[in-house]
Amino acid sequence: MKVRECFLQAVAIVGAEEDAREAWAAMNRINAPWAAVFDHKRLVGVVNKQDLDAFVRVPEVFQKVGEVAKTDMPSRRGISLSPNADLNEAVFQLEMAGADAAFVEGVGRPPGVMGMEAANRVLSCSS
Secondary structure, eight states: OBGGGSOOBOEEEEETTSBHHHHHHHHHHTTOSEEEEEETTEEEEEEEHHHHHHHHHOTTOOOBHHHHHHSOOTTOBOOEEOTTSBHHHHHHHHHHHTOSEEEEOOSSSOOEEEEHHHHHHHHHHHO
């Protein structure tokens, strides 16, 4: 099985220098639960709305989303996968990195985020 056969969630693409509030707004504009944070062409990390909550709720805190993506949050994710990658290998990479989700490049379709739970469900159904 390939990564592209797994359910991918929508993702907003944001720059590392953007304010966390701007990233949160970009996610809401397209109803995406995730934002992939890039510093030029390099993936810094993938954040979700829970990651950004603390920085969005406090009006005097202006944190760059790239700094949020680099923190040691339990949900820190900095893995990029090809949609053509083997799903078993992708899950192994997630486990080795201690990540629960990864950015999936858009090859022939929009990019997305693959969660570990979704990948494990697909693998258990294919057994």
